[in-house]
Amino acid sequence: xxxxxxxxxxxxxxxxxxxxxxxxxxxxxxxxxxxxxxxxxxxxxxxxxxxxxxxxxxxxxxxxxxxxxxxxxxxxxxxxxxxxxxxxxxxxxxxxxxxxxxxxxxxxxxxxxxxxxxxxxxxxxxxxxxxxxxxxxxxxxxxxxxxxxxxxxxxxxxxxxxxxxxxxxxxxxxxxxxxxxxxxxxxxxxxxxxxxxxxxxxxxxxxxxxxxxxxxxxxxxxxxxxxxxxxxxxxxxxxxxxxxxxxxxxxxxxxxxxxxxxxxxxxxxxxxxxxxxxxxxxxxxxxxxxxxxxxxxxxxxxxxxxxxxxxxxxxxxxxxxxxxxxxxxxxxxxxxxxxxxxxxxxxxxxxxxxxxxxxxxxxxxxxxxxxxxxxxxxx
Numbered sequence: 191x192x193x194x195x196x197x198x199x200x201x202x203x204x205x206x207x208x209x210x211x212x213x214x215x216x217x218x219x220x221x222x223x224x225x226x227x228x229x230x231x232x233x234x235x236x237x238x239x240x241x242x243x244x245x246x247x248x249x250x251x252x253x254x255x256x257x258x259x260x261x262x263x264x265x266x267x268x269x270x271x272x273x274x275x276x277x278x279x280x281x282x283x284x285x286x287x288x289x290x291x292x293x294x295x296x297x298x299x300x301x302x303x304x305x306x307x308x309x310x311x312x313x314x315x316x317x318x319x320x321x322x323x324x325x326x327x328x329x330x331x332x333x334x335x336x337x338x339x340x341x342x343x344x345x346x347x348x349x350x351x352x353x354x355x356x357x358x359x360x361x362x363x364x365x366x367x368x369x370x371x372x373x374x375x376x377x378x379x380x381x382x383x384x385x386x387x388x389x390x391x392x393x394x395x396x397x398x399x400x401x402x403x404x405x406x407x408x409x410x411x412x413x414x415x416x417x418x419x420x421x422x423x424x425x426x427x428x429x430x431x432x433x434x435x436x437x438x439x440x441x442x443x444x445x446x447x448x449x450x451x452x453x454x455x456x457x458x459x460x461x462x463x464x465x466x467x468x469x470x471x472x473x474x475x476x477x478x479x480x481x482x483x484x485x486x487x488x489x490x491x492x493x494x495x496x497x498x499x500x501x502x503x504x505x506x507x508x509x510x511x512x513x514x515x516x517x518x519x520x521x522x523x524x525x526x527x528x529x530x531x532x533x534x535x536x537x538x539x540x541x542x543x544x545x546x547x548x549x550x551x552x553x554x555x556x557x558x559x560x561x562x563x564x565x566x567x568x569x
Contacts, residue, residue: 204231224404237419245294278525279561365515448485
């Protein structure tokens with residue numbers, strides 16, 4: 191999918207208080223209650239009633255039960271998407287397409303997970319067509335696959351042992367200014383290097399933070415958005431492309447698919463990487479950030495591990511990245527909370543972590559389905 195869609199806007203966002211939810215892992219939480227809470231917050235943010243919503247896109251929750259919980263029994267369009275991180279970009283693309291096609295006027299995208307209280311490990315389960323072969327080699331989780339990719343990356347490009355430290359440190363530095371972030375204590379290189387290996391060469395601080403929570407955002411036409419509570423955040427371009435195999439690896443680190451998506455996105459928006467003020471990068475594991483930056487032209491191929499050093503990605507640096515704390519420090523909401531942060535940065539509502547003079551924000555996801563969009567606020 192790749193179309194110029196600057197007549198569509200995000201008008202409301204909502205999310206759980208991830209820090210509060212993380213504090214008590216013994217509480218069993220209902221997915222639909224978490225999603226409903228985020229949806230209510232998004233409605234209030236947009237200044238609209240739920241009766242105005244006529245499209246419902248659900249990720250990791252089922253539309254039948256979700257509609258019943260929300261009391262929305264006669265929406266014009268509904269759809270379920272699988273509970274994977276790649277879907278956060280896909281669902282925004284689908285919402286934009288629905289509005290443009292006239293199949294719905296106001297589309298709510300809702301997501302929830304209870305991964306922490308349900309004791310999910312995101313690995314080790316016997317699932318998928320190659321599970322019996324993968325397990326005998328210890329490939330029991332996405333983390334193991336990304337670790338293998340990063341091991342190859344290091345061999346090809348000479349990345350140092352502490353190359354990923356800058357990414358973990360930056361996420362935690364930003365999370366320290368985010369009241370909803372789970373981990374707010376800043377870390378340094380020594381803390382990173384003391385972190386135990388989970389799947390070598392990846393350490394605990396390279397891994398996403400499994401938690402409970404809900405996220406929602408609402409999409410409508412730019413014309414309609416102009417009458418709502420907050421300034422419209424326009425989706426001025428979006429593109430996507432699959433990179434599919436039976437396993438979670440890519441021989442070129444998703445580079446080819448990311449490059450193709452980037453080429454179409456930058457052509458349609460008229461932007462170049464150095465025109466973007468803030469980056470929100472899907473980071474299930476820290477090496478994914480390196481792969482993404484290279485594939486989307488922000489950093490040189492094979493050189494992103496050096497490019498991210500020396501404050502370049504800091505909030506007050508030339509290319510601020512994952513300003514909410516990302517998946518390793520704020521909470522792992524499978525890309526959805528990164529979209530909320532993108533909207534808040536574009537609006538200038540990010541508080542202490544606000545990027546100065548932020549006019550354009552780019553979301554990027556390097557995964558088996560690559561997606562990216564550029565958001566900007568209408569002033």
